[in-house]
Amino acid sequence: xxxxxxxxxxxxxxxxxxFQTIVPMYGAAKNDRSFMATASPAALAQFALVSLSFAxxxxxxxxxxxxxxNVYANSHSAKPLIYKISGVWANHEGSLxxxxxxxxxxxxxxxxxxxxxxxxxxxxxxxxxxxxxxxFLGFILLTSNPFERLSPSPIxxxxxxxxxQDPALAIHPPLLYAGYVGLSVxxxxxxxxxxxxxxxxAWARWVRPWTLAAWMFLTIGIALGSWWAYYELGWGGxxxxxxxxxxxxxxxxxxxxxxHSAVVVEKRNALKVWTILxxxxxxxxSLVGTFIVRSGVLTSVHAxxxxxxxxxxxxxxxxxxxxGSLALYAWRAPILKAGGIFAPLSRExxxxxxxxxxxxAAFAVLTGTxxxxxxxxxxxxxxxxxxxxxxxxxxxxxxxxxxLVPLGPLLSWKRADVLGAMQRLWAAxxxxxxxxxxxxxxxxxxPWAAPLGIALGIWLIVGSLTELAVRTKFLRAPxxxxxxxxxxxxxxAIGMALAHAGVGVMVIGIVAITAxxxxxxxxxxxxxxxxxxxxxxxxxxxxxxxxxxxxxETGRFDITVDGKFITxxxxxxxAFRPSGQPTTExxxxxxxxxxxxxxxGDAIKTGGRTVRVYFNPLAPLIWFGPLxxxxxxxxxxxxxxxxxxxxxxxxxxVMQPAE
Amino acid sequence: xxTLLATLLALSFLTFPAMAVEPDEILDDPVLEARARDxxxxxxxxxxxxxxxxxxxxxxxxxxxxxxxxxxxxxDSDEQAIGYIVSKYGEYVLLKPKFAFHTLFLWLSPFVLxxxxxxxxxxxxxxxxxxxKENVLSDEEKKRLQELMQKDG
Numbered sequence: 050x051x052x053x054x055x056x057x058x059x060x061x062x063x064x065x066x067x068f069q070t071i072v073p074m075y076g077a078a079k080n081d082r083s084f085m086a087t088a089s090p091a092a093l094a095q096f097a098l099v100s101l102s103f104a105x106x107x108x109x110x111x112x113x114x115x116x117x118x119n120v121y122a123n124s125h126s127a128k129p130l131i132y133k134i135s136g137v138w139a140n141h142e143g144s145l146x147x148x149x150x151x152x153x154x155x156x157x158x159x160x161x162x163x164x165x166x167x168x169x170x171x172x173x174x175x176x177x178x179x180x181x182x183x184x185f186l187g188f189i190l191l192t193s194n195p196f197e198r199l200s201p202s203p204i205x206x207x208x209x210x211x212x213x214q215d216p217a218l219a220i221h222p223p224l225l226y227a228g229y230v231g232l233s234v235x236x237x238x239x240x241x242x243x244x245x246x247x248x249x250x251a252w253a254r255w256v257r258p259w260t261l262a263a264w265m266f267l268t269i270g271i272a273l274g275s276w277w278a279y280y281e282l283g284w285g286g287x288x289x290x291x292x293x294x295x296x297x298x299x300x301x302x303x304x305x306x307x308x309h310s311a312v313v314v315e316k317r318n319a320l321k322v323w324t325i326l327x328x329x330x331x332x333x334x335s336l337v338g339t340f341i342v343r344s345g346v347l348t349s350v351h352a353x354x355x356x357x358x359x360x361x362x363x364x365x366x367x368x369x370x371x372x373g374s375l376a377l378y379a380w381r382a383p384i385l386k387a388g389g390i391f392a393p394l395s396r397e398x399x400x401x402x403x404x405x406x407x408x409x410a411a412f413a414v415l416t417g418t419x420x421x422x423x424x425x426x427x428x429x430x431x432x433x434x435x436x437x438x439x440x441x442x443x444x445x446x447x448x449x450x451x452x453l454v455p456l457g458p459l460l461s462w463k464r465a466d467v468l469g470a471m472q473r474l475w476a477a478x479x480x481x482x483x484x485x486x487x488x489x490x491x492x493x494x495x496p497w498a499a500p501l502g503i504a505l506g507i508w509l510i511v512g513s514l515t516e517l518a519v520r521t522k523f524l525r526a527p528x529x530x531x532x533x534x535x536x537x538x539x540x541x542a543i544g545m546a547l548a549h550a551g552v553g554v555m556v557i558g559i560v561a562i563t564a565x566x567x568x569x570x571x572x573x574x575x576x577x578x579x580x581x582x583x584x585x586x587x588x589x590x591x592x593x594x595x596x597x598x599x600x601x602e603t604g605r606f607d608i609t610v611d612g613k614f615i616t617x618x619x620x621x622x623x624a625f626r627p628s629g630q631p632t633t634e635x636x637x638x639x640x641x642x643x644x645x646x647x648x649x650g651d652a653i654k655t656g657g658r659t660v661r662v663y664f665n666p667l668a669p670l671i672w673f674g675p676l677x678x679x680x681x682x683x684x685x686x687x688x689x690x691x692x693x694x695x696x697x698x699x700x701x702x703v704m705q706p707a708e
Numbered sequence: 709x710x711t712l713l714a715t716l717l718a719l720s721f722l723t724f725p726a727m728a729v730e731p732d733e734i735l736d737d738p739v740l741e742a743r744a745r746d747x748x749x750x751x752x753x754x755x756x757x758x759x760x761x762x763x764x765x766x767x768x769x770x771x772x773x774x775x776x777x778x779x780x781x782x783x784d785s786d787e788q789a790i791g792y793i794v795s796k797y798g799e800y801v802l803l804k805p806k807f808a809f810h811t812l813f814l815w816l817s818p819f820v821l822x823x824x825x826x827x828x829x830x831x832x833x834x835x836x837x838x839x840x841k842e843n844v845l846s847d848e849e850k851k852r853l854q855e856l857m858q859k860d861g
Contacts (some may be wrong), residue, residue: 167849284728284763291758393830405825413818420805420814433752434814435760435803446818572731650730659731 052117055105056196059146062098062153063186065091069156069179073172077244085172089160092175095182096157103137103150106195110137116202119143119195125208125627127598135219136209141343141359142195144222148339149185151223151230155259156182159234166255173241174234181233184366192359211599211625211632217277225270225297229335231263232300235307236332239325240374243381248321253314256328258686260311264304265682271297272675279671283633283648285566285663287671290439295418296338299411303331306407309400317397317462319390322382323404329378333371334411340367341418392464399457399465406450413442451505451556454549455512459519473519477511495564502560509553513546544685548678555674561643561667574657582664584638584645585609589617591649591658599623599632604649604658608638620649644668728763730770735777744777747786751776751793752803760803772801 069091076084106119110133115121123140124133138147156178163171189195212218238256242248274297279287288294307327313320340363391397417434424432455477459470485504492499518524520542521534567582578587589605601623608615618636625632636647643666650659729748735741748762753769761769761776772793779789793801805811 167852169848286763289758398829401829405822405829409818409822409825412821416814416817420811424810428810430810431798431800432805432811433758433800433803434805435750435752435758437750437804438814442815442818446822570729570731570734653731 051105051108052114052196052198055102055109056194058098058102058105059186059190059196062095062102062149063183063190065095065098066179066182066186069095070176070183072176073179074176077169077172077176080169082168085168088172088175088179092153092156092160092178095179096153099146099150099153099186103146106143106146107134107137110134113206115204115206116198116200117195118197118199121199121203121206123209124206125598126205127626128209128214129597131216131219132209132214135213138222139209139213139218142189142193144226145185145189145193145343146195147223148226148230149182149189151226152178152182152185152233155230155234159237159259163255170241170245170252173244174237177237177240178233181237181370184369188359188362188366192362205627208598208625208627211623211628211630212281214598214625215277215281217273221270221273221277224266224273228263228265228267228270228304229297229300229338231259231266232304232328232332232335234259235263235304235328236374239328240377242325243377246381246384248314248325248385250315250318253311253324257308257311257315260304260307260328260331261682261686264301264308265679265686267297267301267304268675268682269679271301272672272679276672279668280635280637281632283635284661285562285644285646285665285668287562287668290414290417290436292341292418295414296341299334299414299418300331300338302407302411302414303327303334306404306411307331309403309407313397313400317391319397320401320404321385325382325385326378327404327408329371329374333367333374334415336367336370337415340364391462394460394467395465396457396460396462399453399460402453403450403457406446410443410446410450413446414439417442448505451509451552454509454552455515458513458516458545458549474512474515477508477515480511481505481508492565499560499564502564503557506553506555506557506560509556510550513549513553517542517546540684540686540688544681544683544688547681547684549681551674551677551679551681553674554670554677558667558670558672558674562665562671565666567664569662571660571662572653572657573660577657579660579662581645581662582643583610584615584664586618586645586647586660586662588649588658588660596623599625601634602649604636604660606636606647606649606660608645618645618647620647622649622651639669642666728765728769729773733770733773733777735781740777740780743786744773744780747776747780747790748773750790750803752801754797754801772797 069088073085073088073091076082076087108114109117109120110124111130113120113124113126113133115124119140119142120136123143124136128136136143138144156175159171159174159178163174166174235256238252238259242252271294274294275287278289279285307324310320310324310327314324340360343359343363393401417439420434421432424430455474456467456470459473460467481504484507485500488500488503517535517538520538521531523531526534569579569581571579573579573588575588575590578585580586585608587607587609589607591602591604594601594603601621603619603621606618606620608618616638618638619634620636621634623632623634624630633648638645638647643664646663646665648661648663650661652658729745735744745762749760751761751772753759753761753764753766753772755766755768756764759766759769761772776789776793779792784792790802799806805814807815
């Protein structure tokens with residue numbers, strides 16, 4: 050009964066979404082206030098209905114109702130509670146429902162927090178949101194119904210993929226979807242602005258918090274997935290340039306560009322046409338990602354496209370939104386008037402360069418991802434594009450940008466004194482060169498470029514903080530002045546410096562693990578040991594044990610450095626019921642200098658076990674960097690100047706858009 | 709992460725933790741072994757989802773690793789060893805596509821785009837753009853502003 054309620058709520062939500070698409074849009078066109086006013090309640094009710102639907106599916110999982118096909122195929126009564134919950138979105142149908150839930154949540158948030166928007170703009174934004182909901186609710190109802198029943202009802206479920214039974218993975222999809230779907234709000238604002246025929250500073254200020262929130266979710270979601278790969282896959286890999294990863298990375302790159310170009314619209318009323326295009330592209334790439342992941346066109350080896358109908362449906366959605374929005378853009382963008390002018394060497398110019406590099410980087414990733422597909426379609430031949438392509442090409446495109454990052458914020462608007470800005474960075478440059486020299490002296494092993502990579506990271510960190518130092522007169526004025534200026538800094542300024550420094554932290558982690566990773570693969574018998582990067586790893590014993598839904602073989606490893614006991618690490622091989630699929634649990638000990646990473650492998654016939662020991666220098670920085678970026682985003686998001694729903698401020702924004 | 713998202717949506721296939729190179733495969737000569745590892749990262753495990761043979765524990769990946777090492781021990785240069793494997797398995801086995809006519813677009817298009825963008829930036833921007841006074845409020849906005857001012861006052 051609860052299941053049928055959930056299904057019915059979904060059908061109602063679909064009807065409501067259709068209403069939300071048509072009526073407010075018509076109202077905005079006819080300037081009919083009562084029609085436009087239906088948008089908010091429709092968005093709120095739609096969210097309530099989809100929540101109800103989602104709750105009923107969750108209930109089915111919690112109560113292990115195997116009469117529902119989706120629960121039967123993806124759950125098991127012996128599964129721990131948290132994975133019964135995360136099991137809801139660990140499959141195609143459920144994850145799509147989560148996608149729509151987050152979409153309607155964003156729609157409801159726009160309805161609640163955007164009272165200061167002009168009514169027609171708000172109505173149009175919500176109508177576009179409604180059209181996206183309509184498409185995806187239709188997709189769920191027609192091809193991917195999570196509430197389908199089985200008769201007779203099986204007694205036990207087939208279980209969830211053990212690889213997914215992990216805390217980080219339980220929260221990874223919701224975060225990632227919040228990022229993808231959050232970009233739909235920027236998209237809706239862009240479409241609404243095209244329909245209104247007007248983009249101004251106020252518009253940019255309204256869009257910014259939504260784009261920023263989406264960007265933050267994407268950042269942390271991608272980082273979490275990468276971290277999971279690192280500790281779960283058992284060999285310390287953290288990024289593979291796989292189509293599915295690229296699908297999340299491309300929207301991130303474009304969203305990053307959008308964040309920067311929206312600043313130019315807001316401050317200088319320029320770059321409007323380009324910013325609208327980026328908003329369209331960011332969400333379009335999210336949809337392309339959805340298509341890549343769910344249609345299986347790029348992973349056909351694995352019977353991904355079990356249902357070609359789904360692929361075609363998504364392709365239709367994709368064509369409608371991407372094609373429709375780009376056509377609208379081509380038609381309406383020319384009426385947007387050009388704004389403030391600026392010299393190429395200026396803050397605006399630097400942000401354009403930022404956008405150019407990020408957009409080209411996203412293009413390169415897209416080309417590399419789709420090339421095998423297009424190539425096969427055109428010639429019938431098969432070709433692979435993997436990390437050895439992406440690493441150098443992406444590196445060549447992104448390193449120049451990273452070098453320029455500290456410079457941008459020091460340039461003034463309109464026309465900048467580049468030499469003056471560079472002079473302010475002399476300390477950062479000196480520290481970076483010094484670090485490069487020190488690394489060269491103390492690390493004789495490793496590629497020649499590695500010290501330069503570390504220096505790049507330091508340059509990003511120190512250079513980003515330089516801007517704050519300049520603004521607060523750090524070391525140039527009495528400490529009290531510095532403190533009061535620091536307090537007076539806008540959140541957005543701190544946020545920017547943190548985000549840029551976070552990139553530097555991540556770069557250091559990436560360079561260190563790439564250049565100086567140590568790997569030992571050996572056969573150890575109980576009691577034997579191996580020394581890796583100064584740590585003596587002793588294979589003490591192995592034991593058998595039972596988990597809630599798996600049996601495990603656990604290897605115990607004692608770690609000593611110079612005869613001094615440090616810690617005991619455990620590495621497990623688990624066999625999950627009912628599938629018997631194995632997973633590996635890695636033993637990781639974080640030193641300040643990096644992770645000691647111990648993996649127990651298979652038993653060897655002649656006795657002993659394969660043991661892999663890695664030392665991954667500074668590895669945690671790879672995820673610590675994005676965390677700093679996320680925190681930077683928070684600072685910017687809670688900058689009172691941008692706070693959503695602060696009517697007085699917003700009114701000011703309407704009055705003085707050129708500020 | 710590849711495994712993660714893939715498995716999220718396609719539970720029809722099993723993904724195993726990558727266990728890759730086994731101790732018995734490792735060559736005694738560390739220089740040869742390092743070359744083998746380097747080359748393996750560029751070769752695709754043909755039955756896997758976009759994994760190199762260096763990261764994969766599939767049987768075929770192991771066969772390829774062993775084959776590659778045999779060629780290197782037999783005295784092949786890097787190019788010869790890779791060439792041999794390509795002749796057996798086709799270009800599909802290369803994770804880094806050859807730079808050739810049929811891959812020109814792949815390799816060059818990003819840089820061409822970047823060059824065009826740079827050119828546009830420095831040439832179009834130096835042309836004065838007509839400024840328009842556009843921060844004028846529409847009638848409706850004026851009305852709303854009036855309302856808000858009154859509400860506040």
